[in-house]
């Protein structure tokens with residue numbers, strides 16, 4: 001059992017949770033994720049370790065209410081427990097001194113860039129951060145990024161915060177005005193695809209963090225397979241980060257939508273039958 | 282052995298094979314010739330004293346029967362059900378030359394089930410702890426056996442398991458209708474009753490390395506992480522929607538209980554016309570699971586002939602009774618998708634068997650003809666290979682083949698203090714061979730630690 005130490009809403013539909021998991025906190029690196037299962041009948045879902053604190057023995061996750069499991073997770077309170085958490089999983093982000101880096105985050109993807117930003121700064125890189133969302137209420141952790149990043153861009157589709165437009169508009173401006181050594185993007189598939197195209201055009205190396213559906217997360221089931229450079233890779237052990245220019249985005253978008261019907265059914269059942277009251281059954 | 286009616290059992294996940302009644306067991310036991318040089322024993326990887334336990338059953342001393350078995354085999358209820366007996370003990374039984382061999386597996390299961398039913402006290406004597414500790418990685422049959430043997434010898438044993446449940450393939454791979462969960466739970470309870478601690482959700486290689494474990498004070502480490510990584514065919518269409526690797530399909534159903542969605546949160550797609558590629562136990566399990574999830578038609582697609590099928594005989598027969606159709610000499614070359622990227626058919630080469638080559642093995646080759654099988658789901662069950670997650674984290678560990686750990690007969694690796702066994706050392710094999718390896722390694726670990734002192 002893993003106790004929830006702190007829980008807070010950080011943006012519309014986005015929750016931050018600090019969980020007691022000392023053995024994971026002690027070994028988590030930027031880019032790692034966990035797989036959790038709330039209770040006995042629950043599903044295993046992957047979430048990025050957005051931050052970790054070795055001394056306190058805690059990890060922080062940020063998640064968006066996307067369906068049944070994340071909604072149920074959001075209904076838990078401080079002091080409640082999560083049945084299973086496995087991690088840290090996945091390859092850590094390959095971080096080195098590379099010079100100038102641009103981090104591009106869309107929606108909830110933004111927060112998961114935070115440990116990468118911290119690690120890049122530790123290696124004395126110059127880092128520009130571009131955070132984007134549909135509207136200002138959906139921006140997460142912009143203040144935390146602002147404290148560390150060398151340069152910050154906020155972008156919203158509707159112009160309610162920062163620049164109006166898409167993150168790729170901002171990225172375009174950045175790469176046209178300065179030399180960029182690497183771009184790291186996390187967010188919705190179509191956003192990452194657009195970043196891949198833009199950086200390919202400008203001939204800049206780029207990394208994206210893929211989020212396929214996973215089951216066990218240790219390379220044993222193949223649920224998370226993605227095509228990268230024409231080869232099948234398992235995102236949970238070979239990734240989740242890959243060379244943006246090699247990823248088959250159409251395939252991953254299609255695979256992500258595979259259980260749509262079941263996801264709707266599950267959410268509908270959850271909302272109508274128990275409205276969060278059957279937690280921890 | 283009697284089995285439940287095929288039409289009824291197709292609709293649920295309850296156990297198919299019914300086991301022997303007391304009368305049947307005694308009658309079967311009486312067929313055994315009590316050979317002076319029992320060939321059956323040479324076929325059993327853990328060399329159970331088969332004539333001795335059978336003779337006990339013949340005398341209706343079932344308690345003695347199970348005691349004999351337990352001296353050699355930690356998981357009799359499991360092995361009696363899943364051992365490929367026709368290639369092992371029963372394959373060697375002298376009676377088999379002319380008639381049916383003695384049903385050793387069924388008798389072993391009978392003895393184990395008797396023990397469970399009668400609640401024969403199986404309470405282990407509390408071993409005297411020797412203040413030494415061993416870390417076991419993986420809670421499959423290899424790890425559980427090593428842990429139990431070491432615990433009985435007096436070691437403090439911690440088992441680290443990546444998943445949220447212990448048991449390895451027994452838990453996430455082999456379906457309920459072949460191996461009921463309560464049997465595995467009982468065996469795991471037995472292991473923990475010896476004082477073994479099982480740490481779940483603990484991915485070694487990620488949380489800490491084996492080096493860390495040794496530094497933390499464990500005197501030795503046993504690696505029993507299995508060969509869980511699915512193998513692909515590398516044919517076009519393998520990543521289409523509704524193409525599953527058997528391990529994902531079975532994990533969803535067995536570990537995550539997707540058959541009871543939405544009561545359980547994990548879904549699984551229920552195919553109507555399903556092609557399962559491969560003909561081992563994994564393929565049979567996937568095919569029969571698909572039947573139970575409501576498929577109208579399930580095909581096994583296999584590139585060789587019935588003579589080469591690696592699955593247990595009983596499972597093949599049960600699958601056929603349940604309506605699974607086996608297409609021999611058929612090799613998929615492409616999975617075809619519809620415009621939404623969902624499976625719609627499999628294109629297969631029709632094969633023929635060549636004359637035996639120098640090694641005496643017959644190989645399938647393309648006959649030049651092909652055919653198309655219209656299906657809406659494909660399950661790949663062409664084998665598993667080593668998962669590099671753990672081995673990658675151990676510097677200088679000597680591997681062979683596709684990343685399996687090289688060990689000597691005792692299970693020692695090239696690094697002192699690190700032992701390994703089961704599928705990760707041999708490649709995908711059997712429950713009983715994994716157990717045998719766990720037991721041998723446990724003894725080797727014991728003498729390693731004693732000599733180190």
Ligand SMILES: Cc1cc2nc3c(=O)[nH]c(=O)nc-3n(C[C@H](O)[C@H](O)[C@H](O)COP(=O)(O)OP(=O)(O)OC[C@H]3O[C@@H](n4cnc5c(N)ncnc54)[C@H](O)[C@@H]3O)c2cc1C
Nearest residue numbers: 045046047048062063064066067068069070211212213263
């Ligand atoms: C390595 C990795 C790290 C992740 N990190 C985070 C994180 O830090 N914060 C966060 O909010 N989410 C993260 N995700 C996504 C998260 O796992 C899903 O949002 C979650 O599984 C949805 O579960 P659900 O039952 O609530 O929704 P479901 O009902 O299962 O899905 C609802 C919607 O989300 C989509 N979806 C389903 N699974 C995924 C998925 N794995 N990724 C993206 N969309 C999905 C579906 O298409 C559907 O539209 C990560 C995914 C991966 C693979």
Ligand SMILES: Cc1cc2nc3c(=O)[nH]c(=O)nc-3n(C[C@H](O)[C@H](O)[C@H](O)COP(=O)(O)OP(=O)(O)OC[C@H]3O[C@@H](n4cnc5c(N)ncnc54)[C@H](O)[C@@H]3O)c2cc1C
Nearest residue numbers: 419421422423443449450485507562703704710711712715
């Ligand atoms: C579907 C299926 C059906 C089968 N049917 C039969 C049958 O009828 N008869 C038969 O004899 N054999 C059968 N087998 C084969 C048999 O199950 C295996 O040979 C046997 O389970 C191998 O045992 P093991 O202990 O080596 O590994 P496994 O049973 O694979 O257990 C390994 C365990 O280690 C864990 N692990 C892996 N990596 C780590 C890590 N880094 N840290 C912590 N834990 C880790 C895994 O999660 C797993 O629980 C079948 C296999 C499958 C898949």
Ligand code: SF4
Nearest residue numbers: 325360364369370386
């Ligand atoms: S353990 Fe397996 S091989 Fe050995 S006697 Fe029992 S059924 Fe036969």
Ligand code: SF4
Nearest residue numbers: 313314316321374375
């Ligand atoms: S070989 Fe057959 S007949 Fe002989 S002891 Fe073994 S089981 Fe009995």
Ligand code: FES
Nearest residue numbers: 215217221222236
């Ligand atoms: S989630 Fe199972 S292989 Fe990646």
